[in-house]
Amino acid sequence: MKLYVVGVGPGDPELLTIKAKRILEDSETIFCPKGGKESLALSIVEKVVDIKNKRLVFLNFPMVKTKDEKQSKKLKETWENLAKKILTEMTNVSSFITLGDPTLYSTFFYLYDYLKDKIDIEFIPGVSSINASACRIPTSLGIANEKIAIIPANYEVDLKEFAEKFDTIILLKPNKLFEEIKKFFADNNFQTYYIKRATTEEEEIYKNLDEVPEEAIEYFSIVIAKKEKF
Amino acid sequence: MKLYVVGVGPGDPELLTIKAKRILEDSETIFCPKGGKESLALSIVEKVVDIKNKRLVFLNFPMVKTKDEKQSKKLKETWENLAKKILTEMTNVSSFITLGDPTLYSTFFYLYDYLKDKIDIEFIPGVSSINASACRIPTSLGIANEKIAIIPANYEVDLKEFAEKFDTIILLKPNKLFEEIKKFFADNNFQTYYIKRATTEEEEIYKNLDEVPEEAIEYFSIVIAKKEKF
CATH class of the missing domain: 3.30.950.10 (Tetrapyrrole methylase, C-terminal domain)
Structure with a gap:
């Protein structure tokens, strides 16, 4: 079981890398983070990858300031629950899609500490x-x-x-x-x-x-x- | 006549974007910067784009500190000569390839001031x-x-x-x-x-x-x- 964390670039679907496209095509399951009503990352991906036979799993990330002390305990529970959901819903090859590049302010890193010792994770850089x-x-x-x-x-x-x-x-x-x-x-x-x-x-x-x-x-x-x- | 300045990513040829690949395939002429013996950017590109029918124009960029006062006048002449070479050698669709992303420390920006008012230039971002x-x-x-x-x-x-x-x-x-x-x-x-x-x-x-x-x-x-x- 492997999870790819895939940067899908800034918005133009043609700015996906050849590698991102290939890995998403090979993935049975795609984890799609969303803050509001829809997943922006998915709206980019679906223009270059045929998603009709993919399992899409949406992950609701709360839009709050993560350094707010009052929110801190509740947020930790939220990250832990989202990480658990990934562990439960993962299939053999899965991808977590993220806007731009995964290392620049991606919400995925809130989950990374919970996941890194449990599953094989590979990061695919994107255009920031x-x-x-x-x-x-x-x-x-x-x-x-x-x-x-x-x-x-x-x-x-x-x-x-x-x-x-x-x-x-x-x-x-x-x-x-x-x-x-x-x-x-x-x-x-x-x-x-x-x-x-x-x-x-x-x-x-x-x-x-x-x-x-x-x-x-x-x-x-x-x-x-x-x-x-x- | 149009010049694309194309970021080809950090090294893995699969990290070219779909857009970079398409534009390079459409380009008749590819300008390849090189510092030493070979063009690193071209060594990446040739693994995903068939270059045998392309006009390759190599541009020798000197490997010196550009903020060195003594070098400054000589360097300005070098940039100007390289810019002139691009203007002379350009065909209808041409690309200048650059490692990583064009906006992060790319040598192309030494030429940009000489070229920007004379030709149509479009920058294609890459994975840095x-x-x-x-x-x-x-x-x-x-x-x-x-x-x-x-x-x-x-x-x-x-x-x-x-x-x-x-x-x-x-x-x-x-x-x-x-x-x-x-x-x-x-x-x-x-x-x-x-x-x-x-x-x-x-x-x-x-x-x-x-x-x-x-x-x-x-x-x-x-x-x-x-x-x-x-």
Whole structure:
């Protein structure tokens, strides 16, 4: 019995790797994480893999802040229950699909500690939404000796301390702190970019945070800020 | 006339995306960057794309430090000459292939400023060697509110200032400063990993920098350092 944790890329179904496609075609069971009503990862996969003979097992991941102390005990139970469900529902070859790349902020890692000693697990890397976003501008994230910081912005964030040391700052989930982020970079000589749902049909690209309309500001977007060179 | 800048992934030919494969199959001309004797990117591509009817144009990129002031004028001429060669040799559909993802330290960005106003260029993201390395451990690079720093270590680097603020530090080209890096993280409660040429036939993986033999220390490797959680 083997579980593949497969990165399905940022949204464009053609950005699945040849390997991801092959492994999903070989899998009898596909575990599909979902936060809201549907599984975004599955909506990508079903465009390149015939899923009609697959066993689809949906896993409901709660959309809460995982570092919230009050939630912590309840969340641990949730992860444990989801891990148990995987152990129960697994067949000979199974895949857990995840947006982008599995090592960048994938919910699968909440389950990994429960599973790693019990089953054989292999991770299949995917194109991350960060790289896809930069390609769509296009801009280099780093070249030569440039340093890059990747920062989730759905918690608190002190941009000043990063702005001095880094050439490129990538902010994930920037929606809640958007006005603060916009003001900071405008005052500090950074070129900013905003990319919503890169490579999907809902993609929107702005080459300056000043141009982003309020209705485009949402969780599934990325801010790339690059220090202006003088 | 269109030029695609195609990320071919970290080494395993199956980690090309479906899109990269299709575009390379459609390209009459493939520009292949090389530093030493051969083009590593081409050695990946030729395993999944039939190149016998392609026009292959090799571009020699000098292996020197691009931030070296003395080299600077000569390098600018080199980039300009390589860009001119692309303009001269381009056919209707052409691709420039690059290891990993084009936006992470790809040499193509040295040419981009010369080309961007003259021709239509589209970037195709790829699986980066960073994500592939983390998948091979396997380890998460970041989850929830964790912050990630990506730092080229072939120049000088002050690890102390990053160790305080970041949960994960990724060091590229760590060979020259290897002993210094090893000592720093051992003294500062980080779990370290060393991955040489992830997903290639020459791949080597070490789950602690202490275990890395001298002969495995080279340019095409990545150190991942994760803060121990107490």
